[in-house]
Amino acid sequence: MVIFFVIRDFDDSTPNFSQNFFKRNLLILPASKMKCEYCEKEAVENIYGRYYCENHFVKYFLGRVRSIIDKFGINGRIAVALSGGKDSSACFHSLHKLKLDLLPFYINLGIESYSEICQKKAEELCNSLGYRLHIIDINEYGINLADEKKPCSVCGTAKRYLMNKFAYENNCKYVATGHNLSDVVTFALNNFMNANLMNFRGNRPYLEGKEEYKMVAKIKPLYWLKDKECMLYVYINRLRYAEEECPHAISAPTIQIKEWIHEMEGKKPGIMLNMAKSFWRLEEMIGSKAKLNICRKCGYASYSKICKFCKIRKR
């Protein structure tokens, strides 16, 4: 059974934002005193100074997703990456509501009980919406993250590769991921802090596909929506998702960056949106100057002779 909470004064600046998000931040509170700007119902959220009731918040949320779909003329089958977490659940559900042609898949990363719990939640979500979930197992490629020195790096490489491969082999024009505004901003800052501009590339809501490299287009439908808004969407729609955090991510440096960004956003709403706009424009100005090749082993795109995935896979 999913319990539904009335949410009020949900604060962006709460510490440890991404750790145990659910327990710390979602409070059962008496109804808000504010009214929705668009009807007489009670407001559940304040976005850039405007109050929204549940229904109008969902409309706002879907409007932000639709703005990405429309801007880039998304039309065709979309492979939707589900992680079992709140963001990909919100992403999948919103695309479903917009009546797009979807093919949901889940990559089982073999991380102890975490991966099993997440897979179960993703399956439940798919069942509830009438989809069959496709499962990809990272162990089939001989990768065991528990044995890796840099599990997050290996996991990232594997996920990027397997998402594209799944979409390509299943005749999808696009892969959609649940990266939200909070992720986009955090990711960019983290890359600056590591002087890693290579990773900064592609940090925008839509990346074109390249048929000759078997590269499917990538979309981030939640690009304009904050962590908090995704959470609220998930709650209002009573979607199943895993509350668990990946055990490898708990000490990630990005957590401190995300906390600070939300603290600043709390003081001056709109700075995250401005940062995402800045990074998107920067990314467009830079363009992709790195030369693409075709991996000699697998035939997919690579920046060197053998792609990163073929280097990390054991079989």
Added chain:
Amino acid sequence: MVIFFVIRDFDDSTPNFSQNFFKRNLLILPASKMKCEYCEKEAVENIYGRYYCENHFVKYFLGRVRSIIDKFGINGRIAVALSGGKDSSACFHSLHKLKLDLLPFYINLGIESYSEICQKKAEELCNSLGYRLHIIDINEYGINLADEKKPCSVCGTAKRYLMNKFAYENNCKYVATGHNLSDVVTFALNNFMNANLMNFRGNRPYLEGKEEYKMVAKIKPLYWLKDKECMLYVYINRLRYAEEECPHAISAPTIQIKEWIHEMEGKKPGIMLNMAKSFWRLEEMIGSKAKLNICRKCGYASYSKICKFCKIRKR
């Protein structure tokens, strides 16, 4: 009389870093237990894991400044902007130590007693090093910051313009300013947060001059040196500087950004350096695509028909 302090465990992550920096952060402490890596003397600073005594810290500092001078082949007269504050004092003194041809100047911004105190400190510094300080008075152009709605914006425009004009009219090839690593990183983040990429341009240690636009080259000799290191340099060399903060800057949003950046740097030394490298590379990739014109009123460079300075000046 200048009092000299032995500094130890000077902490980057102290809150309110830029406000009352002096009082909060410089402590009279018993001598450090660590030895300098390069001699037997007591260490006063730890930089990226290495300990430095006073003498070797000064050598390190001058080495960082020299790296900028050498990389860009700086050779010719440099107009040095003095604000009376610690950074421009450190910048001027280090360029003097490197035996460059310098012409120091001060822009009196007419900000109550603050401008008078700063001018006095800049004059004392120049006298102690055997230079005559040139004074530019913003009031001569009919600008009174106290009357302005956005004094910081008007001040920025006026300073940029008058620095270049002074250098150009006095046959200098360069203008040097005291922007340090902390400033560079803070400035870039603040521009991202305001979606102001126009200002992001030029955020690098050296910007070429353009004779046809009467634009003198700009250098930031302290580009690789943190707030804290500039402060230590000023103390070791017993330089005069104004401790006062500009009354307009006290509530500036950049203060929070700077505090956070130093907090993160304290946890993971090197991230500020990485960010500055990232921003410099980004800036180079973007290049300057904005078209320059010649201002119809004053004949200096402008992005529109009339330059910003001619728009704000009253006479």
